[in-house]
Amino acid sequence: MQNPYVPYPVRIDDIEVATEDKSLKTFKYVFLNDGDEEKFSYQAGQFAELSVAGVGEIPIGIASSPVEKGFVKFTVFKAGVVTSHLHNMKVGDIMGLRGPLGNWYPWDFLEGKNILIVGGGFAFTTLRSSIVYMLDPANRPKFGNIDVVYGARTPGMLLYKNELVEWEKRDDINMHLTIDAPAEGWEYNVGFTPPVTEQKAPQGDDDTYAIVCGPPVMIKFTLPVLEKLGYAHDHIIMSLENRMKCGFGMCGRCGIGKELVCKDGPVFTLDQINQTPREY
């Protein structure tokens, strides 16, 4: 019987400061035991519990992509007990990973569709995983047009900036990067994510799906924009967060009605969310 409470032991292989304010760091992990990486086989959109002996666990979206092998990456905001401890850990330290957990963006279903990704702030981790997955040469032909609207307060607060710049140069993905206010050397959009989405995102239709991930205020103002652009509620895909402990549907706290965010989610369509009491 697989014990879902026991994490795979991992070693921190690299730590990168991800934003200019140092509130986010990207941790690269390698598995200590042969075979664990295969067991941890995941899809873009899933999360895992980062498990620190003596401190606790924290559910974090997987930022690396299934097409990247040999490691897994998580970008973590320093906020509470576990994440603050994590930010003080160093390369070589041993910790644990439990997962992969939850569902994922419906990749099989999305084949042949146009994809609009709307992200804000540091909620770009599983979106990064998704973009890298779709841009993989083996996968890119499976999808139609790919548009990405990604906004942050300043250029230095954008995650994965080097990759964003590389994607800007490609012709098989339409990047719409934006920052809140003009900044020196910034050559892309200026303005909040919702209005930039309104100006730059493709019209919604039967074959176009939006994946939206961001802070509550961005979501609040982006949803009406998507409705205006013609995206039906079952064509808007979101990823929810709630306080979690077990991550596999047993401890009871992340329920939003009869659905549990950890196991039935975190990915839901807006249509599905509308049918829950929205306790997130």
Add this chain to the structure above:
Amino acid sequence: MKLVKIDKKQWAEGLESLKKSFRLLGPVKEDSYYSFKALKEGEQPDFSFLNTRLSPKSLLFPQSEAIVEYSLDERDEDHHVMKAIETDDSPRAVLGIRPCDAKAVTLVNLNFDTSEYKDPYWVKALAATTFIGLACDTPKSTCFCTSVGCGPYHEEGLDLLLADEGETYLVKILTEKGGNFLSTAGLEAVDEDTTLFDAKKKAAEAKIISTIATDNLKGQDILDLHEAPFWEDISFACLNCGTCTYTCPTCWCFDLQDEIHGKSGKRFKNWDSCMFPLFTLHTTGHNPRGTKLQRVRQRFMHKLKYFVDKYDQGIMCVGCGRCVNQCPVNIDIRKVCALMNDHKVDEQACAVQE
């Protein structure tokens, strides 16, 4: 299924000899209440109880259970590697569990033993346990088991069911596990026809006079119930003390916490409660169930609606009455269930609002 009769004296002797091969757990009187305890040499279960103050769920799902351990000492080769704690899964028997509490085990099992994930601590403990039920001939005034798919002689979750009959027990053998238990005890069982047992069952069921209606719950709309006007009234007096979830045999929510002593530590699975604000508090300070109305609503919606919709196995309540008896402000699940079951959306009120 076979019915036998066992002399009480022999039963007591049988139990004593069983202690060699089984860990026996049974009701024991402590001060003014009963609870399930491991029986020591020479100690017999005390069956003169109506029901225990706390449910016996803790025998399979302890209030605090160490599940993972690790060393923080960097001189150890496997420091910071988290390992499962080995549990004692030797055979054990729970003696005198009431039928409501046994059914509750089958409901909690739906949470801990799923096709996708299994909680090995629960699953192994359950497999190692034989459940010897004790039928209820004297219910409490707050018992309402017969209207929630259970009853004083209900057999679900049990391996043996004992009915008290003077100097003897009428024993219904419900599973192979139950049969093994009797043969291991070397008990002389005399075959008995079911007439007396059936009559006792009927008489016991007739004594349960408190009932609830649950027939409309499945057909109710989740959002209609969630938005119903009665939650303010129901939750007004609630202290969020958590007594209801603590005493409930079907409440399964838990927390995970690390505890370290010097250079070694353990991770524990501890009971938690939807009545507590910390249960759902985000690190940002946001709390999706930050008010007591939201928390009280969550408890009843989970038991009487979400569970019903998710599993299609009735409500997540066995009618034991513990929460009714022990709530310090007299919140009564029977009244809440009636409000939910009878709820009708006032279409005109909506029209006026709009």
